Amino acid sequence: MEQEVISANYITRETDCMQYQPGMENIGSEVQDALLSRMEAEAFDLYTANDVQRALAKDVLLPADFAALLSPAALPFLEQMAARAQTETRKHFGNAVQMFTPLYIANYCENYCVYCGFNCHNKIRRAKLNMDEIERELRAIAKTGLQEILLLTGESRSMSPVSYIGDAVKLARQYFRVIGVEIYPLNVDEYAYLHACGVDYVTVFQETYDAGKYETLHLGGHKRIFPYRLNAQERALRGGMRGVGFGALLGLSDFRRDAFATGLHAWLLQRRYPHAEIAFSCPRLRPIINNDQINPQDVHEPQLLQVVCAYRIFMPFASITISTRERAGFRDHIIGIAATKISAGVDVGIGGHSGEEKGDEQFEISDSRSVEDVFRAIEARGLQPVMTDYIYV
Numbered sequence: 001m002e003q004e005v006i007s008a009n010y011i012t013r014e015t016d017c018m019q020y021q022p023g024m025e026n027i028g029s030e031v032q033d034a035l036l037s038r039m040e041a042e043a044f045d046l047y048t049a050n051d052v053q054r055a056l057a058k059d060v061l062l063p064a065d066f067a068a069l070l071s072p073a074a075l076p077f078l079e080q081m082a083a084r085a086q087t088e089t090r091k092h093f094g095n096a097v098q099m100f101t102p103l104y105i106a107n108y109c110e111n112y113c114v115y116c117g118f119n120c121h122n123k124i125r126r127a128k129l130n131m132d133e134i135e136r137e138l139r140a141i142a143k144t145g146l147q148e149i150l151l152l153t154g155e156s157r158s159m160s161p162v163s164y165i166g167d168a169v170k171l172a173r174q175y176f177r178v179i180g181v182e183i184y185p186l187n188v189d190e191y192a193y194l195h196a197c198g199v200d201y202v203t204v205f206q207e208t209y210d211a212g213k214y215e216t217l218h219l220g221g222h223k224r225i226f227p228y229r230l231n232a233q234e235r236a237l238r239g240g241m242r243g244v245g246f247g248a249l250l251g252l253s254d255f256r257r258d259a260f261a262t263g264l265h266a267w268l269l270q271r272r273y274p275h276a277e278i279a280f281s282c283p284r285l286r287p288i289i290n291n292d293q294i295n296p297q298d299v300h301e302p303q304l305l306q307v308v309c310a311y312r313i314f315m316p317f318a319s320i321t322i323s324t325r326e327r328a329g330f331r332d333h334i335i336g337i338a339a340t341k342i343s344a345g346v347d348v349g350i351g352g353h354s355g356e357e358k359g360d361e362q363f364e365i366s367d368s369r370s371v372e373d374v375f376r377a378i379e380a381r382g383l384q385p386v387m388t389d390y391i392y393v
Helices: 031-041 049-057 063-070 072-093 131-142 162-173 188-197 211-217 226-230 232-238 255-272 301-314 328-335 371-380
Strands: 096-106 148-153 178-182 201-207 218-220 243-248 277-281 319-322 341-343 384-386
Touching (some): 031 226, 063 072, 063 255, 096 162, 096 178, 131 162, 148 162, 162 188, 188 232, 201 226, 201 255, 201 277, 226 232, 243 255, 243 319, 319 328, 328 371, 371 384
Parallel strands (some): 096 148, 096 341, 096 384, 178 201, 201 243, 243 277, 277 319, 319 341
16 A cells, blocks of 8 residues: 555544545535435336336336336337437437547545555556646647546545646646546535636546445545535535536446436436536446456446436436447447447546556546547437537637
């Protein structure tokens, strides 16, 4: 373990994962209780073909209809689900497919998550880009024509403090019109600070909404605290963010239950904050460095397609991102049906965009195509690649 990664008040596996720790803002939201009670009560095996057909016949779905579309009974209706999802996608998004790329600026992490390549016990090359190096990365990415970027760090407040992330965002604003962050959860005032620096949206993966499974997978660090992470999107919205992204890492626990909880979480927050732009990511578990026991075989492509279509039918206005964790052919297929956002020219190491990778990657990707290649693939589907649909005046 690298000494500089671990703070003096390190949270261990003995810490109650459901209890907020000092410095973690508790906003007193009712969303968590409503979400967990409904998720635990859901019995997917009880849904029937009639339930699925009733859900598909509705214009506006309720959570029970969403659960029906995620149930085993819905798999024989996958073709009908895909057709409905495609109709909803074209109705609300036209033929547009947003393009972006992630930029990892640091991979130091204080968390011990057994499935993650960045976990603090994993012996990998750790690195943190300075501002000159970040600007080189930004320039290299901007030359591809992309206008949206997602900045990522490992979850280490000591090595990647909020001020460091804010400075990186200010640099990114000089090159890109839309900026997202995928970092450790923050308090409301910290999200407000990053919003003032130029952040448009925040993505937080809960990884799994199964609190019991969550405890066994997150053995140390601030990420161990389940409710602080779960309420991050609401704190981000209270901090002024325009949009928030949701995702579970499918394969860590029962994927149907996690997909249902992800959708319900977004639905509950959308009802509370109608102005919020909602986004879903649909990552599956992927192999990581130094751990050949992690594999993506638990959730197969038909099940992933079912999840993506269910998200689209349940929340037609939400953006859906299909990850480079998936193979190129599957990603191209999904953007023709339900996904509205796709990454391109991806490098998940530290410093790889400008040609000098200084740190190891978080996970293995399947689709390493360039921005130009993905652009052409979108056009080949009769769709319109879009670099940004925001104009600042």
